[in-house]
Amino acid sequence: MQGISGHELSSKKAEYLKFIHMQGDVVKTTEIAVRFSVAPSTVTKALTEIAKAGYIEHTPYHGVRLTPAGTDYARFLLRRHRIVALVLSRYGLEPDEACREAERIEQCFSKDLTNRICSSLGHPMMSGCGEIEHDHCCCPSCGRQG
Structure with missing residues (x-):
């Protein structure tokens, strides 16, 4: 966990990451959209950015899972x-x-x-x-x- 300042993600993206962690395994975009009352396209855009940061593996139409760094x-x-x-x-x-x-x-x-x-x-x-x-x-x- 070296290098984490606590400010790597926006508050909304951090909430998504916590939710994914609490779900335990692969989480579908629609589950996140329902939980946070946002459009699936909004979630997909955020998940793409979180994946680029190295915290999740995002497989379109399947879902996301945390990387070790994401965990x-x-x-x-x-x-x-x-x-x-x-x-x-x-x-x-x-x-x-x-x-x-x-x-x-x-x-x-x-x-x-x-x-x-x-x-x-x-x-x-x-x-x-x-x-x-x-x-x-x-x-x-x-x-x-x-």
Whole structure:
């Protein structure tokens, strides 16, 4: 995961990448279009750009799957989202509200800032959005690995 700053993709493309990761295997363009309420042509254009960045393999009329780099990046994006949501929940937001608000602002958080927040929170294992994975870049001192 070296070289990831946290700003490689636009927020919409990052949301697509997280969705693909959470689905687990090959995801069809129409599934993404339905989930995000956009036209399949809009999704196809974004997926082509994500594929050019090396995060997915896109086979037209079949679907997409993450590359190893895409898996690493999607795991980071989910971790960042869950850490931001956890911080927001500590300021009184309900879990679903914290999750929605995190989606609006998480793109502003770099990998370094995410790791610093994670460390300052004691490397939390859960947020209202789900389990928080840790990797050796974030947690070298505690040895937790995602």
